[in-house]
Amino acid sequence: MPRGRERDIEHLLRRAGFGATQAEIDEFADLGFQRTLDLLLEYERVPDLVDANIQKPGYLGVTSRGVFSPNTVINDARQRWLFRLVHSPRQLQEKMALFWHNHFATAYSKIAAAAGSVATTRMLAAKPFEDASGVRGQLELLRQHALGNFRTLLVETARDPAMLFWLDGRTNIRTRPQENYARELMELFTMGVGFFQEADVYAGARVFTGWNVQRHGAGDTLYFTFLYNAAQHDTGPKEFSFPIYRDGGRRIPARSAADGMQDGFDLIDAVARHPETGRRLARKLYAFFVNEVSSPDEDLIEALASEYYASGFEMKPMLRRLFTSRRFRQPENHHARYSWPVEFVVRALKEVGWTGFSASEALTPLSNMGQQLFEPPDVNGWELGRGWFSTGAMLARMNFAAQLATNQKFNLRDGARADGRTPESLLSAFLDRLTPAPLDAGVSRSLLDYLRAGGAWSGSDAQLLAKVPGLVHLLVGSGEYQLV
Numbered sequence: 001m002p003r004g005r006e007r008d009i010e011h012l013l014r015r016a017g018f019g020a021t022q023a024e025i026d027e028f029a030d031l032g033f034q035r036t037l038d039l040l041l042e043y044e045r046v047p048d049l050v051d052a053n054i055q056k057p058g059y060l061g062v063t064s065r066g067v068f069s070p071n072t073v074i075n076d077a078r079q080r081w082l083f084r085l086v087h088s089p090r091q092l093q094e095k096m097a098l099f100w101h102n103h104f105a106t107a108y109s110k111i112a113a114a115a116g117s118v119a120t121t122r123m124l125a126a127k128p129f130e131d132a133s134g135v136r137g138q139l140e141l142l143r144q145h146a147l148g149n150f151r152t153l154l155v156e157t158a159r160d161p162a163m164l165f166w167l168d169g170r171t172n173i174r175t176r177p178q179e180n181y182a183r184e185l186m187e188l189f190t191m192g193v194g195f196f197q198e199a200d201v202y203a204g205a206r207v208f209t210g211w212n213v214q215r216h217g218a219g220d221t222l223y224f225t226f227l228y229n230a231a232q233h234d235t236g237p238k239e240f241s242f243p244i245y246r247d248g249g250r251r252i253p254a255r256s257a258a259d260g261m262q263d264g265f266d267l268i269d270a271v272a273r274h275p276e277t278g279r280r281l282a283r284k285l286y287a288f289f290v291n292e293v294s295s296p297d298e299d300l301i302e303a304l305a306s307e308y309y310a311s312g313f314e315m316k317p318m319l320r321r322l323f324t325s326r327r328f329r330q331p332e333n334h335h336a337r338y339s340w341p342v343e344f345v346v347r348a349l350k351e352v353g354w355t356g357f358s359a360s361e362a363l364t365p366l367s368n369m370g371q372q373l374f375e376p377p378d379v380n381g382w383e384l385g386r387g388w389f390s391t392g393a394m395l396a397r398m399n400f401a402a403q404l405a406t407n408q409k410f411n412l413r414d415g416a417r418a419d420g421r422t423p424e425s426l427l428s429a430f431l432d433r434l435t436p437a438p439l440d441a442g443v444s445r446s447l448l449d450y451l452r453a454g455g456a457w458s459g460s461d462a463q464l465l466a467k468v469p470g471l472v473h474l475l476v477g478s479g480e481y482q483l484v
Contacts, residue, residue, distance in 0.1 A: 006025060006029045007334070008033050008329060009025060009028045009029050009033065009036060010025060010435050011329070011334050012028075012033065012036060012037065012040070012323070013025070013028065013036075013091070014347065014435070014484045015289050015290075015328075015337075015484065016037070016040045016091060016092045016095060016289070016323065017040070017091030017092065017094075017095060018085050018086070018091060018094070018095070018343055018346040018347050018350065019343075019346065019347030019350045019351055019435070019484075020350055020351075021350050021351070022433060024350075033329075037320075037323050037324070040091060040092040041092060041147070041316060041319060041320055041323075043089075043090040043091075043092055043093045043147075046089045046090055048088075048090060050083075050084055050087050050088045050089070050090075051080065051083075051084070051127075053087060054068070054080065054083055055068065058355075059083070059086075059087060059354070060082070060083050060086050060087065060349060060354040060357060060358070060359055061354075061356070061357060061358035061359065061360075062076070062079045062080070062083060062358060062359050062360065063079070063358040063359075063360035063361075064076050064079070064360075070125060071121065071122060071125060071126040071127060071130055071131055071135075071137075072118045072121050072122060072126075072220070073117075073118075073121060074108055074112075074117065074120070074121045074124075074125070074374060075360070075363060077121055077124065077125035077137075077139075077373075077374065078359075078363055078372070078373045078374060079358075079359035079360055079363070080125070080359075081125075081139065081373050082342070082345070082346065082359040082362060082373075083359055085098075085342065085346040086346055086349050086350060086354065092146075092147070092319075093143055093146045093147070094143075096142075096146035096147055096315070096319075097139060097142040097143045097146050098340075098342065099284075099285075099288055100142040100145075100146065100153070101139065101142060101373075101374075101376070102376060102381040102382060102384075103188075103189065103284070103381065104138075104142070104157050104163065104189065105376035105378070105379055105380065105381035105382075106124070106138055106162050106163055106166045106374075106376070107166065107374070107375050107376050107377075107378075108120055108121070108124060108374040108375050109375060110165070110166060111123060111124075111162060111165040111166060114165060115165060115222070115224065116222060118219075118220050118222065119222040119223055119224065120162075120165075121137075122135045122137060122223050123135070123137060123138065123161050123162040123165070123223075123224065124137045124138050124139060124162055124374050125137040125138075125139050125140075125374065126140070127140055128140065131223075132221070133216065133217070133221075133223050135223050137162075138157075138160055138162040138163070139374075141156055141157070141160060146315075147315045147316040147319060148314070148315060148316075149312065149313050149314055149315070150272060150277075150281065150308070150313040150314075150315055151268065151269065151272040151312075151313045152313075154185070154189065154190070154268045154271070154272055155265065155268055157189075158181070158185070158208070158211065158264060158268065159211065159226040160226070161213045161224040161225065161226060163181070164181075164211065164212065164213050164226070165213070165224075166379075167180040167181040167184060167379070168180045168181070169181045169208060169211050169212065169213075170212050170213050172205060172208055172209050172210075172211065172212070172232075173209055173210070173232040174206075174209045174210070174232050174233055174234040174235075177202065177205035177206050177209055177234065178205055179201050179202060179204070179205040180379075181204075181205075181208055181211075182200075182201050182202075182203075182204025182205045182207065182208060182267075183201045183204070184379055185204065185267075185268075185271060186200065186201070186204065186271060188379060188380065189271075190271040190272065190274060190276075190277040190280070191271060191274040191275075191276040191277045191280060192276060192280045195242065195274065195276045196240075196241060196242060197241045199239075199241065200240050200241055200242070203238040203239060203240055203252075204238075204240075204267060206234040206236070206238050207238055207252065207263040207264055207266075207267045208263075208264050208267075209232055209233050209234045209260075210228055210229045210230060210231070210232040210233035210234075210257075210260060210261075211226070211228060211261075211264060212226075212227045212228070212229050212232070213225065213226060213227055214226070214227035228260075228261050230257040230258050230260060231257065233257045233260035233261075233263075234260075235254055235255060235256060235257050235260060236254055237251055237252060237253055237254045238251070238252040238263065239251050239252075240252075240267075240270070242270065242274065243270065244266055244267065244269075244270040245266070245270070246273075252266050252267065272313050273309075273313075277308075278304070278305035278306075278308035278309055279301060279302070279305045281304075281305075281308060281318070282300075282301045282302075282304035282305045282308070282318065283296055283301055285304065285318060285319070285322060286300065286301060286304070286322070287337075287384075287385075288337075289319075289322055289323070289328070290322065290325075290327055290328055290333055290336070290337075291327075291333045291336040291337065292336065292337045292338065292384065292385050293336050293337070293338075293385075294336065297327050300322070300325055300327055303321060303325075304318050304321055304322055307321045334437075335436075335437035335438075335480075335483035335484065336483070337483065337484050338384070338385050338386060338388055338389070338482060338483060338484075339388075339482055339483065339484045340371060340382070340384070340388065341366050341369035341370055341371035341388065341393075341397070342366060342371055342373065343484060344369070344397060344400075344481075344482065345362050345365070345366055345369075345400065347484070348400070348401065348404055348476050349362075349404070351433055351434050351435065351476075352404050352405065352408050352412070352434070352472055352476065353404075353408040353411050353412070354408075355408065355411055356407065356408075357404065357407050357408070361403070361407075362400070365396055365399065365400040365403070368392065368393070368396035368399075369388070369393050369396040369397055369400070370382070370388055370390070370393045370396075371388075389482070394482075397477060397482065398473075398477035400476075401472070401473045401474075401475075401476035401477035401481075402473045402477070404472075404476070405469040405470070405472040405473040405476065406469055406473075408469070408472075409465060409468070409469040410465070412468045412469055412472055413461060413464045413465045413468055413469075416429070416430075416464050416468045417459075417461070417464065420459035420463075420464050420468075421459055422457060422459070423448050423451035423452055423457055424448065426451060426459075426464075426467075426468070426471070427444070427447055427448060427451065427471070430468075430471055430472065430475060431475070434472070434475050434476065434481065436475055436478060436480035436481040436483075437480040437481075437483045438480070439478075439480055443478070443480070447471065447474060447475075450467075450470065450471065450474065451467055451471065454466075
């Protein structure tokens, strides 16, 4: 059984990352919880060189029709993201980018219908130093601001071409205000339902009139940048039901068209500063990192919200406060969250193995489990918690467990030799390696019955090859493994 400090590290790496290989567990257990947490939080100190290992031996593979092109082909972009989730040493940055991808849910399919597949992939996934025109995709924006300032992230997403397509900002003009972005800014991105009125949505739409995109190039060179079109901005005053300014003022004054972008900055400042925004973010972070199956600790929610306001809307102090809280490490909060499909797949790859496996082989299973990267179902993002688990989605998880275990069967056999003396020692070793939630006695007995079935136990290579992939399939496909 793992030592207590290893259990804490495993828990931290499942929540602040995507699980860990045994080598990573050993390395971080030696460092201890606090130094491991520091490395996760201060990821800027770690060079971001992981993409250079794509298509190299020893790493998760990728498969593409023609040249692998993650900046312009959406399925290649999905594979690159999976590759980074498995191999990036900046695990918390990737975890928060995934969190923001759901928070600012933006889907490829709607944008591609208007802008085409290549331009849309660039909008969502391009890396500026790899793109001929320096396009920064939305995912790169989310990575850049993963643990940064939330107010800055709101400004950047408001000007993000993918968001302007997704929430129809490009059609928001002074004679016909388009409400989608303003509504979601208040309802989903910041303070939430119940803290604004319908009239605020219309006023917000007028605030962002003229926030548009500019088209460049054509065909495969087509791309879009943010454009403020002053001629399409509503210059009149805008009245809100909640304070916009620190003095309590609720009215954005009339401004010249040239100065009209300041309306948007004023509204973003107001919603970032709103008393409910900090609490709402705190609750979402608590559910994502601590526990989503029990009521949150309201004292901790208030403490996290206080960090948010005291730091001027910085995310890193909130996360440090959360991970160092007593609640985070309490044993009852281990495995108190349902894994998202992408978390399930990446953790399984880390814990089972990836030799000879391609990220492309996970794309269809992920879709069958209910999560396709760059394709949230709507602006609300994915339905989390138990919402991930339909009968078909659970079957897809079990099928992926079988697919991966079969693919890795020889490596699993080789890795099991030292622990294959008895069925009990073998099961114990794989429970340590795969870190499911604790099994009840009946499940353990059933797994041992499976190992013993078919004849006396010898621990031979042939027996390990026959039994170990099946054991891994059963464990990774179990209900206990779906909890992180």
